[in-house]
Amino acid sequence: xxxxxxxxxxxxxxxxxxxxxxxxxxxxxxxxxxxxxxxxxxxxxxxxxxxxxxxxxxxxxxxxxxxxxxxxxxxxxxxxxxxxxxxxxxxxxxxxxxxxxxxxxxxxxxxxxxxxxxxxxxxxxxxxxxxxxxxxxxxxxxxxxxxxxxxxxxxxxxxxxxxxxxxxxxxxxxxxxxxxxxxxxxxxxxxxxxxxxxxxxxxxxxxxxxxxxxxxxxxxxxxxxxxxxxxxxxxxxxxxxxxxxxxxxxxxxxxxxxxxxxxxxxxxxxxxxxxxxxxxxxxxxxxxxxxxxxxxxxxxxxxxxxxxxxxxxxxxxxxxxxxxxxxxxxxxxxxxxxxxxxxxxxxxxxxxxxxxxxxxxxxxxxxxxxxxxxxxxxxxxxxxxxxxxxxxxxxxxxxxxxxxxxxxxxxxxxxxxxxxxxxxxxxxxxxxxxxxxxxxxxxxxx
Ligand code: PMP
Numbered sequence: 001x002x003x004x005x006x007x008x009x010x011x012x013x014x015x016x017x018x019x020x021x022x023x024x025x026x027x028x029x030x031x032x033x034x035x036x037x038x039x040x041x042x043x044x045x046x047x048x049x050x051x052x053x054x055x056x057x058x059x060x061x062x063x064x065x066x067x068x069x070x071x072x073x074x075x076x077x078x079x080x081x082x083x084x085x086x087x088x089x090x091x092x093x094x095x096x097x098x099x100x101x102x103x104x105x106x107x108x109x110x111x112x113x114x115x116x117x118x119x120x121x122x123x124x125x126x127x128x129x130x131x132x133x134x135x136x137x138x139x140x141x142x143x144x145x146x147x148x149x150x151x152x153x154x155x156x157x158x159x160x161x162x163x164x165x166x167x168x169x170x171x172x173x174x175x176x177x178x179x180x181x182x183x184x185x186x187x188x189x190x191x192x193x194x195x196x197x198x199x200x201x202x203x204x205x206x207x208x209x210x211x212x213x214x215x216x217x218x219x220x221x222x223x224x225x226x227x228x229x230x231x232x233x234x235x236x237x238x239x240x241x242x243x244x245x246x247x248x249x250x251x252x253x254x255x256x257x258x259x260x261x262x263x264x265x266x267x268x269x270x271x272x273x274x275x276x277x278x279x280x281x282x283x284x285x286x287x288x289x290x291x292x293x294x295x296x297x298x299x300x301x302x303x304x305x306x307x308x309x310x311x312x313x314x315x316x317x318x319x320x321x322x323x324x325x326x327x328x329x330x331x332x333x334x335x336x337x338x339x340x341x342x343x344x345x346x347x348x349x350x351x352x353x354x355x356x357x358x359x360x361x362x363x364x365x366x367x368x369x370x371x372x373x374x375x376x377x378x379x380x381x382x383x384x385x386x387x388x389x390x391x392x393x394x395x396x397x398x399x400x401x402x403x404x405x406x407x408x409x410x411x412x413x414x415x416x417x418x419x420x421x422x423x424x425x426x427x428x429x430x431x432x433x434x435x436x437x438x439x440x441x442x443x444x445x446x
Pocket of ligand 1: 123124125246283
């Protein structure tokens with residue numbers, strides 16, 4: 001392999017200068033900026049196909065960003081593209097109910113048994129935000145407990161100790177959020193049951209809900225310890241608090257379903273005991289178009305307008321284009337072999353990266369769940385946010401750039417996962433492993 005395959009990104013650089021004049025920070029989501037990896041112009045992409053995308057200077061990259069998760073079928077998957085085109089030809093927005101919404105709700109319900117009723121929204125942020133409102137309406141309580149480093153979108157309540165984007169940028173609490181609101185949120189470490197129990201003891205009757213990424217995707221991929229989710233749910237229930245799972249990343253990522261029915265959880269996990277009251281969804285279920293959804297037990301969901309007093313609405317919600325893309329995406333994911341392939345390629349990639357790092361003496365902890373993995377430049381395990389923070393960000397930044405120059409695109413943050421798609425091939429993965437080996441060699445010489 002030639003060490004450096006990409007040496008011209010001049011058009012990205014000039015577009016970035018232009019973007020800075022018109023778009024705040026030059027990007028429409030801060031995680032796209034290269035601030036956390038030394039700054040400079042992010043790469044401007046112009047086309048995606050399968051596991052690849054091409055930048056405006058015609059360089060090709062193997063894509064492990066997968067748009068932060070949704071693009072699990074790769075770019076421009078024909079089945080999804082056809083569904084979107086059909087939707088566009090029939091008009092993309094009516095402001096009336098459609099049969100498609102029922103079809104999609106049924107699909108989600110059959111994959112996620114804890115959903116009696118769902119409601120479609122437009123983003124993960126909205127889905128999570130509304131589950132909190134519903135939990136408050138249902139319990140008549142105001143506070144929530146969340147976990148350090150878990151990210152749940154950018155609504156006021158959950159932008160406290162909020163993981164990947166904000167922690168990368170060093171904004172644990174965003175400006176513009178009144179302390180009165182921040183006081184309604186209690187943050188405890190993930191994977192630490194006594195800490196949660198203490199918080200519940202202290203604020204007991206004020207806690208409406210415990211909100212968690214049941215498998216974490218926002219400070220790397222982190223599995224719950226054996227018994228943790230059972231303990232979390234039991235402690236919340238004893239306290240009369242609801243359990244909300246944010247499955248925006250995890251739904252349909254590791255298998256055709258959510259964490260709630262995932263056979264890959266620690267051995268002995270009691271799936272009945274880890275069922276949440278409410279679930280927030282997004283990303284993959286939109287097949288690459290904007291979407292979010294939330295749902296749960298009928299009794300709790302009946303709080304939502306027009307049935308109940310908790311208001312939530314949306315002009316774009318349930319639009320035929322997003323719903324059609326979501327249905328097509330789940331149809332494709334349900335084909336036999338999909339998740340077996342993601343697991344096989346994930347294992348190959350993780351093994352290859354681990355071997356390369358070891359060969360060059362670079363301490364690296366890899367957390368992998370199926371086709372999602374995170375690389376932590378450290379010698380210790382990563383099971384909570386503190387351990388994820390205590391890793392070498394400079395080494396990650398250097399590694400990120402070396403990979404980019406070899407045509408391998410990762411997320412520009414040490415906290416974000418690598419996502420395989422169904423379109424990656426063994427050749428792509430072995431190219432990536434070789435590229436990483438040469439990057440590790442460079443790191444070891446630094
Ligand atoms: N929850 C989780 C677990 C997420 O990872 C994200 C986005 N990264 C969100 C919620 C917010 O979703 P969106 O960006 O669609 O608003």
